[in-house]
Amino acid sequence: MxxxxxxxxxxxxxxxxxxxxxxxxxxxxxxxxxxxxxxxxxxxxxxxxxxxxxxxxxxxxxxxxxxxxxxxxxxxxxxxxxxxxxxxxxxxxxxxxxxxxxxxxxxxxxxAWHPYPDTADVLAELHRRGIRIGVLSNIGWDLRPVLRAHGLDRYVDSCVLSYEHGVQKPDPELFALACEGLGLAPSEVLMVGDDRTADGGATALGCAYMPVEHLPVDRRPDGLRPVLDLLG
Structure with missing residues (x-):
């Protein structure tokens, strides 16, 4: 594996x-x-x-x-x-x-945006372990200032935003760009997202995929923590 x-x-x-x-x-x-x-x-x-x-x-x-x-x-x-x-x-x-x-x-x-309760901790731990971190979003505007304002940008190595490339998930081209942004092969990358169609499309390129539930922040306190368990 x-x-x-x-x-x-x-x-x-x-x-x-x-x-x-x-x-x-x-x-x-x-x-x-x-x-x-x-x-x-x-x-x-x-x-x-x-x-x-x-x-x-x-x-x-x-x-x-x-x-x-x-x-x-x-x-x-x-x-x-x-x-x-x-x-x-x-x-x-x-x-x-x-x-x-x-x-x-x-x-x-x-x-207007609220991080999930475990977002900062999970990103910080992945960063500590030397795991490359990227944000890959279907979006029509630059989310980087939002990450920066919430102190999350320090953990992120690459952002790939659909509107900047004229292509959106689940198109494999966008996942390929995101993997390139991390400097990794798709087989070395895990995609985490709430949309099983759009985000789950990463598997067509050879990435692993872990779904999370799209819930209000007060109803999903630790939805991202399984990422840490998955990576060991």
Whole structure:
């Protein structure tokens, strides 16, 4: 059996989790000085969640036909990513038109993302053991400042982001780029992620794969620790 010398981690739902939709909406209302009735805030937040308007949150209950094509390729291009998610949010009536762009901007801030309780400890231990660490994400914006703000970048050797390469998981090309970024053969790399289709696609290239559950941070205190046991 080939020894694992590197671990690739998905970002959203694996290392960090986006804030709840209601928190997201409230933060933007506060930042823009927009007043809304309390009951309406709760109602609109629920509608935004069902619309799938929060990147990293729930998938849309129903994708509008005119957005279906863009939805499938949303992580290949930054402009496409913004267009899709702001269009989804615009399905929900809000009191000011500028709120839709403000919501999108908010989700890219470090304050909107919360590391899972064991993320820092697991990354630190892998780093201590000399294991190469990469982040491999289907995403439409640069997550590196978020990692930096949470003190996680010190452990990460490489970041491969779909929108920077115009290709998204489970395409083997993206996994190949990520393995190259670690300087390792696919057989020496473990992929860890919450999406068994997108992240599990790493096995087609010869990587190992370990799934984690996409749960709120307070419901998954030690989902990443099995990585340490797996590597011995």
């Amino acid at each position: 080939t020894t694992i010398k590197g671990v690739l981690f998905d970002f959203s739902g694996t290392l960090l989790r986006i804030e709840p939709a209601e928190t997201w909406l409230r933060a933007v209302l506060a930042a823009t000085g927009t007043a809304m009735d309390e009951a309406e805030i709760v109602r609109r937040a629920g509608e935004l969640e069902r619309a799938g308007a929060l990147p990293g949150g729930s998938r849309p209950v129903e994708i509008p036909a005119e957005l279906a094509g863009l939805w499938e390729i949303r992580d290949r291009d930054a402009a496409c990513h913004r267009e899709v998610y702001t269009a989804l949010s615009r399905q929900v009536p809000l009191p000011r038109p500028e709120l839709y762009d403000a919501l999108y901007e908010r989700h890219m801030t470090a304050a």
